[in-house]
Amino acid sequence: MKVVIKAENVWKKYGSTIALRGASLELREGETKVIIGPSGAGKSTFLKCLNLLIRPDEGRICIDGEEITSLKADIIRLRQKIGFVFQEFNLFHHLTAVGNITIGLTKVKGMSKEDALEKAKRVLKMVHIGEDLWNKYPAQLSGGQKQRVAIARALAMDPLVMLYDEPTSALDPGLSSEVLLVIKDLSERGITSLVVTHEMGFAYEVADTIAIMNNGRIIEEGSPEEMEYMKTKEARNILNRWNGMKNGVLA
Amino acid sequence: MPSIYSFFRYIPFVVEGTLWTISLVLGGLVIGFFIGLSLALVQSFGGERLKKMLNIYIWFFRGTPLLVLLSLFYWAVFPSLGLELSPLETSIAVLGMRSGAYQSQIFKDSINSVDYGQILAARSIGMSNRKLISYIVLPQALRISIPAWSNEYAVILKDSAICFALGVMEILTRVRYVSTATGLALLxxxxxxxxxxxxxxxxxxxxxxxxxxAKIPGMLEGLR
Structure with missing residues (x-):
């Protein structure tokens, strides 16, 4: 399987605070990788560095073989290869659910309005947003609906990989599970995904690989089955603390 | 004793001044809109050096009395640039430049009130800065700015009366003429x-x- 994202030795500093200390990661086509780790571990910063929403201070990030961290990189084109789903949804307030999707298709991809509309309807159905909600504005949608529209917006751009930055942390458990089910569904369709989450049940159920992040770097990774045999004490401690949360999220 | 009836025949003359006042206000607002929006975009997205330079413009026009600005531009600045502008044109230009300084603050605040998350989201789908400003930021910022812009309209309307100083035939200039001609003041x-x-x-x-x-459905309804 080809490598879709390769991040090597990524560093990021905010003033005197070091958010990333040489984080590295590899994501292969069709793989679903979940990054877990305590708050402040640098997970969100790392994810935002991958499509250069935050520029790292050091390190090398390649998307589909092209180095996005190079000063010569065509960032706008490379970003289109990465779908990004934010913790706080970040829908465009002035546009309807459909408008949130068609704006990227028409203004970035140059698609005709008719084709963009057709595609928007198709992806909205994929994330289980019914026709009655297509023309609603973000302020008229529930949190779960907003996040599913946000997933559809990213998905519509036909990215090589979807990045999810704690997609359920602003939602209550009921709404979380409807979003997680959509992510699980997309992952099962073979869409390459990198998910930062605190939902351990989801991680064990959906991930091909779980990466444990702490103190600004990925300390260890493995399949869900391998989680019981983590080599480092640091990883085992984090897992022990979190394993109590792994039941019932997608129930 | 002046007769109040003498005033009535001047009413059409004074009302005609309304058109001049409207020209001043609309001209000033439109010029101010483009100047203000450009300044606000630079202040929100531009480089630090450019921001500092534009701040000088803003502070100059916000900190100088309108009467001083009118005189300065009519008697000194425009003539020295070789521009022969009429009192009406000078007044519209000065009102516009001054309003631009005030409008820049209105637009800057409304641009900044579009949450940064939406800008990140627009970048994440591959929008350039120009596109995200055009399709995401401005459609929201301009809506948000309407109430403050409405206030700017009221302010510039009242400020337009000062243009009588250059002899622009707006409402106040005509009323002063009528007052002198009829000997009436109150009416x-x-x-x-x-x-x-x-x-x-x-x-x-x-x-x-x-x-x-223009209000976005579902937004701010709870506050009204």
């Missing part, structure tokens, strides 16, 4: 006040209507 000035009130009321009413029409 002409009261009439001028009523005209300004009607223009303020009508203009802000239109802006309120536009604001209601």
């Amino acid at each position: 002409p000035y009261l009439f001028a006040g009523v005209l300004f009130f009607i223009l303020t009321f009508a203009g802000t009413g239109v802006m309120d209507f536009v604001y209601r029409r």
